[in-house]
Amino acid sequence: MILEGKVWIFGDNIDTDAIIAARYLSTTDPEELAAHLMEDIRPDFPKLVGRGDILVAGSNFGCGSSREHAPLAIKGAGIACVVARSFARIFYRNAINIGLPILECEEDLTGLASGEDHLRIDLERGAITHLQSGREYRASPFPPFMREIISRGGLVGYVQARLNKQ
Amino acid sequence: MSNGNGSTMVEKILASGAGVKKAVPGDLVNVQVDLALGNDITAPVAIKEFQRFGLDRVFDPEKIVLVPDHFTPNKDIAAAEQAMVLRRFAEKYGIRHYYEVGRMGIEHALLPEQGLVRPGTVIIGADSHTCTYGALGAFATGVGSTDLAAAMAIGEAWFKVPVTIRFEYDGTLPDWVSGKDLILATIGRIGVDGARYRAMEFAGPVIEKLSMDGRLTMCNMAIEAGGKCGYVQPDQITFAYLEGRVTEPYTAVYSDDDAVYEEVISFDVSMMEPQIAFPPSPDNVRSVSEAAGIKLDQVVIGSCTNGRIEDLRVAAKILKGQKVHPRVRLLVIPATQQIYSQALEEGLLSVFVEAEAAVSTPTCGPCLGGHMGILAGGEKALATTNRNFIGRMGHPESEVYLSSPAVAAASAVAGTIVHPEEVI
Numbered sequence: 001m002i003l004e005g006k007v008w009i010f011g012d013n014i015d016t017d018a019i020i021a022a023r024y025l026s027t028t029d030p031e032e033l034a035a036h037l038m039e040d041i042r043p044d045f046p047k048l049v050g051r052g053d054i055l056v057a058g059s060n061f062g063c064g065s066s067r068e069h070a071p072l073a074i075k076g077a078g079i080a081c082v083v084a085r086s087f088a089r090i091f092y093r094n095a096i097n098i099g100l101p102i103l104e105c106e107e108d109l110t111g112l113a114s115g116e117d118h119l120r121i122d123l124e125r126g127a128i129t130h131l132q133s134g135r136e137y138r139a140s141p142f143p144p145f146m147r148e149i150i151s152r153g154g155l156v157g158y159v160q161a162r163l164n165k166q
Numbered sequence: 167m168s169n170g171n172g173s174t175m176v177e178k179i180l181a182s183g184a185g186v187k188k189a190v191p192g193d194l195v196n197v198q199v200d201l202a203l204g205n206d207i208t209a210p211v212a213i214k215e216f217q218r219f220g221l222d223r224v225f226d227p228e229k230i231v232l233v234p235d236h237f238t239p240n241k242d243i244a245a246a247e248q249a250m251v252l253r254r255f256a257e258k259y260g261i262r263h264y265y266e267v268g269r270m271g272i273e274h275a276l277l278p279e280q281g282l283v284r285p286g287t288v289i290i291g292a293d294s295h296t297c298t299y300g301a302l303g304a305f306a307t308g309v310g311s312t313d314l315a316a317a318m319a320i321g322e323a324w325f326k327v328p329v330t331i332r333f334e335y336d337g338t339l340p341d342w343v344s345g346k347d348l349i350l351a352t353i354g355r356i357g358v359d360g361a362r363y364r365a366m367e368f369a370g371p372v373i374e375k376l377s378m379d380g381r382l383t384m385c386n387m388a389i390e391a392g393g394k395c396g397y398v399q400p401d402q403i404t405f406a407y408l409e410g411r412v413t414e415p416y417t418a419v420y421s422d423d424d425a426v427y428e429e430v431i432s433f434d435v436s437m438m439e440p441q442i443a444f445p446p447s448p449d450n451v452r453s454v455s456e457a458a459g460i461k462l463d464q465v466v467i468g469s470c471t472n473g474r475i476e477d478l479r480v481a482a483k484i485l486k487g488q489k490v491h492p493r494v495r496l497l498v499i500p501a502t503q504q505i506y507s508q509a510l511e512e513g514l515l516s517v518f519v520e521a522e523a524a525v526s527t528p529t530c531g532p533c534l535g536g537h538m539g540i541l542a543g544g545e546k547a548l549a550t551t552n553r554n555f556i557g558r559m560g561h562p563e564s565e566v567y568l569s570s571p572a573v574a575a576a577s578a579v580a581g582t583i584v585h586p587e588e589v590i
Contacts, residue, residue: 013358013447017555021562022534025207026237026244028214040557060359063392064553065534066294068211068310089363089394090294094310145194145324156215159316163219 003080003101003121004131005052008045009114010038012058016091019062019070028069030076037073051078054119056109058084062091071095081121083109083128083139096146099154103128103139170424174330175399176365178419179305183288191329191426199229200287200304202317205273205530206234208292210251211311216318224259225321231263231282232256233273236530241537271502271528274298274386274470278378279502281411285400285418290314290323295470295552297388300397301381302404303418307395328394329428330365330421331356335372337436342586344480345380346472346550346570348372349387350441351433354451362392364428367421372435373398378407379476386471387552390448440585442548443568446556454573457583461493464547465578466559468499468526469533472550472571475505475512481575482514484586485521491581496523497539503528523578535559541566548583550574 018041020033027033038045055074061084062070071094074082081101085108095102101123109128112119118131126139142150152158173181173188181189183197204212209232216224224230232252237245256264265276274295277283285303289296292314299306309323317323333352353360366388373381381398388396398404400418439453467473467481478500490496498518500506506528509515518525531538533551541547541564549559554566567583576589 015553015555017534017553017558021557022207022236022536026242026248028211040562060362060392063358064294064389064555066208066292066296066308066310068208068292068312071310072211086359086362088359088392090308090310090389093313097310097312097316143194155312155316156218159319160219162320163221 001123003054003123005054005080005118006115007054007056007112007117007119008049009110009112010055010057011110013060013063014057015064016062016067016070017064020067020073025067025069030072033069033073034076037077046077048115049077049079052080053078054121055079055082056112057082058108058110059086061087063088066090068094068098071098071100075100096149097155099150105137105139107137109137170422170426172422172424172426174365174367174421174425175303175397175419176305176330176395177327179286179288180325180327189327191327193327194324195327196322196324197288199290199317199321199323201229201231201282201289202314203231203233203273203277203289203291203293203296204314205236205293206238206245206249206252207236208311208314210248212292212314212318213251213255215312215315219319221319224318227260227262229321230261230318231277232261233265233270233276234267235270235272235528236534237536238529239267239527269503271504272470272473272530275474275501275505278302278382279504281413284412284414284416285404286416290317294389295386297393297395298382298386298470300385300388300395301378302408303397303400305395308389328363328365330367331361332367332369332427332430334370334430334432335435336370336432337372337434339372339435340438342440342572343435343438344570344572345376345383347438347441348435349384350443350451350568351438353387353391353449354441355431356391358390358447358449359392361388364393366391366393366396368396368398374401377476378403379474382474383471390552440570440573442583443554445554445565445567448553448568454583454585457567460567460583461546462548462577462581462583463493463545464495464497464539464541465574466497466532466539466547466549466551467571467574468497468501469530469551470501471552473499473501473505475508477550477571478505478509478514481571482517484572484575484589485579486517488521488579488589490522490578493581494578496578497526497532498523499526499529499531501528532559548574548577
């Protein structure tokens with residue numbers, strides 16, 4: 001799958017309370033959650049972000065609570081992919097499990113211009129291209145087991161396939 | 167990196183859960199889950215996903231635990247609806263380990279207390295602080311709601327076997343320095359991603375003498391260093407705690423002498439002061455003397471980190487005969503109904519009430535900015551909880567400092583952050 005979109009830049013250690021504050025956890029609806037995405041650290045973000053945009057962050061993205069509402073809010077906002085230097089582990093598995101595309105890229109992309117620069121992402125190849133300069137970055141590939149979960153649209157599809165086999 | 171051929175406790179538990187002879191770091195394994203936990207925030211999402219499977223049963227109703235603890239007693243209509251999702255699911259699928267308000271507690275204090283946590287077992291919870299149970303020699307880790315949905319359906323979860331960092335604590339704990347201070351100092355040393363994807367083994371002479379409540383506090387905050395789990399190998403303190411609680415059989419598992427650790431990090435605790443994590447990150451840790459004079463609006467003693475009986479005892483010891491500073495609101499929240507009842511019997515609750523603290527029924531409440539003590543803009547709180555991120559306890563311009571119960575109680579009296587010695 002090839003994705004292309006405008007980037008929004010965030011720093012290191014973006015925690016899940018910042019992604020979606022606990023006061024909004026009384027709903028499980030992705031679009032309702034998306035209306036408050038990153039609200040406490042960037043209040044205008046829900047208005048700025050658009051469908052197909054790409055979120056770029058530093059290291060340890062999604063640290064803190066296990067709330068799946070965090071990747072759900074990101075998905076609900078229409079964000080096509082999250083690229084970070086590293087992810088906190090629960091966020092990482094939650095994103096894989098709900099079918100939110102994420103990529104770990106060792107190179108620091110947080111110097112890009114937020115809300116201006118565009119990236120093209122080839123998810124299968126793990127290739128990230130900065131459209132303005134044509135520069136390419138490499139992301140770490142997923143192990144086959146995770147690729148299978150992703151190809152089934154998330155863990156529910158994967159488990160469903162196993163249940164069907166039984 | 168040591169060069170042994172042995173395995174750590176976590177590697178052995180994961181190998182056994184996956185039905186393989188040996189598991190080494192980096193292996194992806196599917197393991198049988200001995201216990202799967204959800205709360206009133208994460209379980210509704212899991213239940214929604216579970217319903218997509220169209221199953222008329224869960225894999226094993228005895229191995230599922232549901233605890234409405236975050237927004238309970240229901241803070242508003244939306245929270246009430248979420249709690250009802252759990253209640254109905256528990257009824258429908260015959261889940262006995264559902265704990266209702268008035269009989270419940272904060273999940274990570276409740277499960278060990280109720281004897282549901284056994285050494286050598288695999289526990290997943292749709293709550294990041296599930297890592298608490300490592301204090302009893304289990305492999306326990308936080309997962310998401312979809313993981314919980316899958317586990318409720320098939321009784322399995324996937325894991326990458328983590329490398330392990332061993333933390334050794336040497337010396338003698340000074341007065342007023344507790345498990346909370348040890349873990350804050352550890353997070354301060356390695357950072358909020360210092361143990362990312364890793365297991366944290368807590369060991370050494372100080373841990374061998376540390377109470378179970380102190381060990382639970384330490385393992386609870388492994389996630390604040392990014393850890394997959396934190397654990398203490400079972401010993402006499404573990405077995406004494408399990409006595410009379412755990413009825414199911416279990417096999418304690420230990421790390422081999424030649425287990426391979428990514429790193430061994432040592433601390434000498436003899437000169438350690440009580441520790442404070444400054445906002446807005448649990449790794450922004452300094453000694454209490456560096457925090458002296460910070461004026462407080464609210465103090466919270468409670469949570470899955472520090473709402474156990476030992477925490478309440480030390481707070482009561484300091485608050486006995488004292489009054490909370492006129493500017494400060496002190497909230498004391500025993501973590502479970504049983505702890506509440508014990509605190510009542512021991513006279514601790516009257517100490518708190520006479521000191522003009524507000525004592526609440528068990529709830530996660532203020533820790534995550536849910537209810538029962540939300541901060542206004544510009545307010546500062548000192549809390550025995552586990553996170554101090556921006557907006558964690560309320561307004562995005564409020565601030566949370568983290569400490570032990572001793573420092574929290576003393577600071578509530580002083581009105582500013584102080585060392586307990588200054589109040590006693």
